[in-house]
Every structure is written in C-alpha cells, then in structure tokens.
Amino acid sequence: MPVQESLTEEARRILRANDRGGFTIPTAGLYPFQWLWDAGFTALGWMQFDEGRAWQELETLFLGQWPNGMLPHIVFHRPEPTYFPGPERWGVTRTPPTSAITQPPVVATFVRWMLEQAQNQAQAEAKARSLYPKMLAYHRWFKRERDPENTGLITVLHPWETGADNSPAWDEALARVEVDPALPPYIRRDTAHVDPTQRPHQSEYDRFLTLLEVYKRAGFDQLRLLRECPFRVASLLIDCVLHRANRDLLWLSRRLGFADEAEIEGWLEASQRGIESLWDEEAGLYFNRDLRSGAAIRVGVSASFLPLYAGTSSPQRALRLLRTLEGWARQVRYLVPSTDPYSPRFEPQRYWRGPVWAVVNYLIALGFADYGYPEMALRIRQDTLKLCEMTGFSEYFHPLTGQGLGGGTFSWTAAIYLAWGQ
Ligand code: 2M8
Numbered sequence: 001m002p003v004q005e006s007l008t009e010e011a012r013r014i015l016r017a018n019d020r021g022g023f024t025i026p027t028a029g030l031y032p033f034q035w036l037w038d039a040g041f042t043a044l045g046w047m048q049f050d051e052g053r054a055w056q057e058l059e060t061l062f063l064g065q066w067p068n069g070m071l072p073h074i075v076f077h078r079p080e081p082t083y084f085p086g087p088e089r090w091g092v093t094r095t096p097p098t099s100a101i102t103q104p105p106v107v108a109t110f111v112r113w114m115l116e117q118a119q120n121q122a123q124a125e126a127k128a129r130s131l132y133p134k135m136l137a138y139h140r141w142f143k144r145e146r147d148p149e150n151t152g153l154i155t156v157l158h159p160w161e162t163g164a165d166n167s168p169a170w171d172e173a174l175a176r177v178e179v180d181p182a183l184p185p186y187i188r189r190d191t192a193h194v195d196p197t198q199r200p201h202q203s204e205y206d207r208f209l210t211l212l213e214v215y216k217r218a219g220f221d222q223l224r225l226l227r228e229c230p231f232r233v234a235s236l237l238i239d240c241v242l243h244r245a246n247r248d249l250l251w252l253s254r255r256l257g258f259a260d261e262a263e264i265e266g267w268l269e270a271s272q273r274g275i276e277s278l279w280d281e282e283a284g285l286y287f288n289r290d291l292r293s294g295a296a297i298r299v300g301v302s303a304s305f306l307p308l309y310a311g312t313s314s315p316q317r318a319l320r321l322l323r324t325l326e327g328w329a330r331q332v333r334y335l336v337p338s339t340d341p342y343s344p345r346f347e348p349q350r351y352w353r354g355p356v357w358a359v360v361n362y363l364i365a366l367g368f369a370d371y372g373y374p375e376m377a378l379r380i381r382q383d384t385l386k387l388c389e390m391t392g393f394s395e396y397f398h399p400l401t402g403q404g405l406g407g408g409t410f411s412w413t414a415a416i417y418l419a420w421g422q
Helices: 005-018 036-047 051-064 107-117 121-146 168-175 202-217 222-228 236-256 261-276 315-329 358-370 374-391 411-421
Strands: 288-290
Touching (some): 005 036, 005 374, 005 411, 036 051, 051 121, 107 236, 121 222, 121 236, 121 261, 168 202, 168 288, 236 261, 358 374, 374 411
C-alpha cells in the first residue's frame, strides 16, 4: 500500500507545528513537553526529511539526563500550565526540570537505525559517537538501580514508566497502592482536553499521584524504592525494548570502536533469561509479572508480542504468538489492540485498555518480520497506515471502528506514518 503524498506532507506539517525549537511536543495542550519514547519515534519521523533536526531531538532529550544516568520520561524544558503533573508537583530541582521516572528506552535502537539510514554519514557518526556514552550511562543505570540482583528483569515503579499507563495489566498491582490520605489536592488537566471516556479513571490518577509522594519521601533513592514502593512490576514493554536497545548498543560499541562488549553481553544474557521466563505455554503469550507477589499477570496485551522485537523468542514460541494474534484479528478490524479483545477487561476506546497505538504496531511488526512472518508484518503496517488515512494522525485508534481517539495532530503517529512510508 503506497502512502499518500498529501498525507506525507500533512505528517511533516504536524512535526513542524509541534516543534518548540529543538524538541517536539506530542501534541499541543494535552502533552506540551518532551516525552522520552515519543522523542525517539519523533526523531525517526524527522529523519525522513531533516536529518539535522532528527539528531537534535535526541540531543535535547539528553539535556534532561540525571547525573546517575537516568533518562527521565518528561523533560519540562519550559513552563506550560496545560499539563498536570508539571515540574512543581514532581519536585525535582534540576535544570531543566524533569520527572523522576523513566520510559521504554527506545533510543539506542533508533540511533543505530538513524546511523544506518543517514544520507549524511559524517554527521550521523559524530552524533552517534557523542550520544553513545550517554546511552551507556542510561543502560548502566537500569542495571545498577533497577536490577541490582541480576534477575534479568527490570523493576518498574510506576505505570507511566511502562508507557501503557492504565493497561489492565496493572489493575491489581495498582489497586494495592493505598491512596495517600494526605495527597495534596490537584486538578486533572487531561480530561479538559480529551473525552474522559478515553482516559484513565480518577481512582487510577489518585494512585499515580500517590506514587509521586512515595518517591519524594524516599528522596528518589531507587534502591530504597525497590524495597518500599507499593507498585513494582516487570513490564514487557520496558524489558523487551531494553533488550533490543542493548543489542543495538553492542552493535554501536563495535561500530564506533568503544570497548563495552563484555559488559553489555552480560546484560543481554540476563535479560534473555528474564524475558523468556515470562512465557505462558497454555496461553501462547508472554505475560507481565507482579514483582510484589511474584505472580504472572495473566492478561494479554499488545506488549505480549514484543519478545519478537527483542529477539529472545524461539521459533516455536514465535509461531504460537502468530497464531494468538491471528485469533485476535478475528475479533477486531484493525490490529493490534492494546488489550486481548477476548478479555473481559478489553475496552476499545479507553486509552491503553484496547485501542491501537501506531508506535507499538511498528515494534510488533518489526518483530514478526524478523521472525520470518512478513505477511503479518505487512498486515499490521497496512492497518496502521489505513487508520491514519481514514481518521488522521490521532494519538490512538478504535480497533473496531477505526475512529481516531485521544489527542489529535499527534507527533509520534505522524512520525510512524513517515518512517513506515519509506
Ligand atoms: C501518555 O502518558 C502520559 C504520562 O507520561 C499521560 O497520560 O499523561 C502515554 O501514552 C505515554 O506512553 C506517552 O509517552 C505520553 C505522551 O504521548 O502520553
């Protein structure tokens, strides 16, 4: 399916309109700052028509990196009143202000791709070389502060870190977070921009905000939070994206002449083991894990297919995943719904509980292509492009009707259209 010229132009226009001078906001009003994994996808979009601007997106993102290596999920480059919680509520006294949690670490993988596809190789190599130590510090932080016992799985401390904020996978773990009776009052901003039926419930927001108070009380001490934080899960989105990012960091280390191979290979051995321990033979899927109870979270989500993107699956497991997704395809019109459409928790229009996300589709399709299933990869690509063509560059889409949901003129959706159209 060829992409439409006019829509390619429209997608570029969206990135330009959302450009705030060196960083791209996801969409005006609803998300007026720079988000970590959005910046990664957006850089891929910029790469298709302005390479210098693409590299700048990542350089700007790393301005928010903490001295301990952590790359925060939001960088508040400049004040904006339309989003909550902003920098005051996070209470991180750094310049630029940031949040205190991370997000799926897509960057090293995308830097590799950008280097591979750059027209301007000299620029790309110089940029990749200067980003490399920062990415290494970030990945070391994951290992040191979120998997100090080398279990092979990263401990995630907030649903926001997974990128899939209100996924049904987090329901029980989040329900165990007791809402802080002294939670400072707050006014949500998201529901002023988007129909509340497409956003998380208030009970979830109270817990999201309670977790911020927990971090502040712990002085953001990660090792202490690993013991004390009431929300602790292993997330396929984080573990699979990090595994692939470490493969690509290893590639970059060799390509650019750094000498970190042994260290990165050690991480990969552990995460290979960790991710494969999340397989469920009966369901034919990978499940997230509740790290407080140790139990599998037995609800299928789009991230359940990401071990293909990570590259940790065996061919047998890959085939089971294919069959599972073929089953889902009989229930919905557009792939890939963010929650198993057979699950009673499937809600086709509520944020991460059912709708289709172009960025996740991109990763899943790559995984199927890598494992020798180009038809499924093509189907996912075609569905994604069709959704954009039918209803525009929305934040997410209804898997049955194709209706565009959430915020409009959305950077990462436009970026995927550009990256996938080439
Ligand atoms: C959503 O998350 C933010 C919090 O980080 C929010 O709802 O306020 C998620 O979809 C996340 O994955 C995404 O990065 C962010 C910006 O697009 O929005």
